[in-house]
Amino acid sequence: MQAIILAAGMGKRLKELTSGNTKCMVKVNGVTLIERVLRQLDSLDLNRIVIVEGYEGQKLIDYIGTLDVKTPIKFIDNPIYDKTNNIYSLALASNELLEDDTILLESDLIFEDSVLRVLLDDPRETLALVDKYESWMDGTCLKIDSDDNIVSFVPGKKFKYDEISDYYKTVNIYKFSKHFSATHYVPFLSAYSKALGDNEYYEQVLRVITMLDDPEIKAKRLEGEKWYEIDDIQDLDIAESIFAPNEDDRVKLLLGRYGGFWRYPKLLDFCYLVNPYFPPKRMKDEIKANFDVLLTEYPSGQRVNSLLAAKNFGVHVENILVGNGAAELIKCFMESRVGKVGFVRPTFEEYPNRMDSSREVNYVPSNEDYSYTADDLIEFFGDKDISCLVVVNPDNPSGNYIAKTDVLRVADFCEARGIDFLLDESFCDFADELNNSLIDQEILDKYSHLFVMKSISKSYGVPGLRLGVLASGCVDEISRMKKDVSIWNINSFAEFYMQIEEKYSKDYSSALVKFRAERSRFSALLSTLPGVRVIPSQANFIMVELDSGIDPKLLLKKLLIKHNILIKELTTKTNGRNYLRLAVRDTHDNDLLIDALTTELRG
Secondary structure: OOOEEEEEEHHHHHHHHOOOOOEEEEEEOOHHHHHHHHHHOOOOOOOOOEEEOOOOHHHHHHHHOOOOOOOOOEEEEOOOOOOOHHHHHHHHHHHHHHOOOEEEEEOEEEOHHHHHHHHHOOOOOEEEEEOOOOOOOOOOEEOOOOOOOOOEEHHHHHHHHHHHHHHHEEEEEEEEEEHHHHHHHHHHHHHHHHHOOOOOOOOOHHHOOOOOOOOOOOOEEEOOOOEOOOOOOOHHHHHHHHHHOOOHHHHHHHHHHOOOOOHOOEEEOOOOOOOOOOOOOOHHHHHHHOHHHHOOOOOOHHHHHHHHHHHHHHEEEEEEEEEEHHHHHHHHHHOOOOOOEEEEEOOOOOHHHHHOOOHHEEEEOOOOOOOOOHHHHHHHOOOOOOOEEEEEEOOOOOOOOHHHHHHHHHHHHHHHOOEEEEEEEEOHHOOOOOOOOOHHHHHHOOOOOOOEEHHHHHHHHHHHEEEEEEEOOHHHHHHHHHOOOOOOOOOOOHHHHHHHHHHHHHHHHHHHHHHHHHHHHHHHHHOOOEEEEEEEOOOOOEEEEEOOOHHHHHHHHHHHHOOOEEOOOOOOOOOOOEEEEOOOOOOOHHHHHHHHHHHHHHH
């Protein structure tokens, strides 16, 4: 068996990284793509490796000459790489296809060793390697049947987003038998090129072949093996985290992205917090139906969006402000504070991160659950010189909850002392107590020092819209903040969501009922795991403590590397103690986490 690598392209989308190098000489974690794939192929005891080069071809040849590759290498030059597409490069190697069974692959791929083993260990002689389509993928897709027959190729122009559940993406790695090349591929390649020219793609020849009664080629599905195609600097950045040689570095790089995990194949995110049962399908369909208008029209300004928020929360427009996520409002609020600010630790770090640490006054609960009451807060901060108190309720990451009547006692305490009271109730809808929000006009009118923050992203499960609100009886401060943020600080999709949100209030209530039942079930299952102590939570996450012999960072690493599950460990928040925070997702996802934890903890 031999391998043929197509490496003639210029890689223009990688910009300066390929201004003097061919695309396959771009480095991922310090190793070039071509060195990595040659070492993988070199381990297979192939008869030879054929490389079709073009752009900066001599530089590529010279570089490969410095590598310790035992397999014989033959180079074929594509002198018109800038005027042709990959069908021409493969046509230049058509004689080589006739000489041996072939692994055909492109040079802009990075993949783990098991990908090639999947292909070679399958006894079928001619295969196209495919993976279930995901939103990060680009290029030729196909449909296959239950017998792995390729039903159709789907080029970009015929791609239908309402059919993506049926699509597979070609990985651009193939296994061609010598017989298939001789009877099918090379003859059709020659005819196709003569008819349509050299500015085409070799996959189009396969598309024609699959229309035959006996095309010989079958699809081979990947089952979680990692691969990535690198076309631009964003792809390169993601590939470096997926294929980081050091597991600790991989975890660090992934967590450092702070989201965007939809670009990572099959990653299950138990780190970031949303509502697994909202929004409903009908609401999403309504947003989709208005996509064209929302994409091409400007959103309204801050005044109109404040009207929408006021309508949805039943308060006056002068009492509420809409933000590009709660994060924008946290920044705006915290950076205008003067004097010292009280916090409960551990907490959501976005608040203290917006001010100098020398101004913090921190209350740390003395118990292992990090639980506390309104009385604890009043007693601790009673003699402290603070101008503002920040409380997250339910708290993050502990899930500690203070009932509404007791929160109002804290508001009374702050009001009597002229202390601004910032209550973050982003998770309060998940609590068992109903009607517990302080975004209520009567309450806002009573407490001029009360500020109530709410993340729509977390409560309503729409983090991609980036929506948050801040409500207060201090209309002067709300007015100041409205002037401080951009007039168009949210997009049209977020505005439209607020416009239609009220219609789906019953769906939201039903979603919360489902959620509370699932949280209870998930918590009970976590309690059965060895070495795990579950801390009661009223939020959409659960904090657990691990026995001293279980390393949270190591467990996080094992779940990510072996199970493709991301969790949040809290050692930096809890002075090195063994705590995790686990998002509550739906039943299917939660069961996957339970199974993975069971595997790792029972060892």
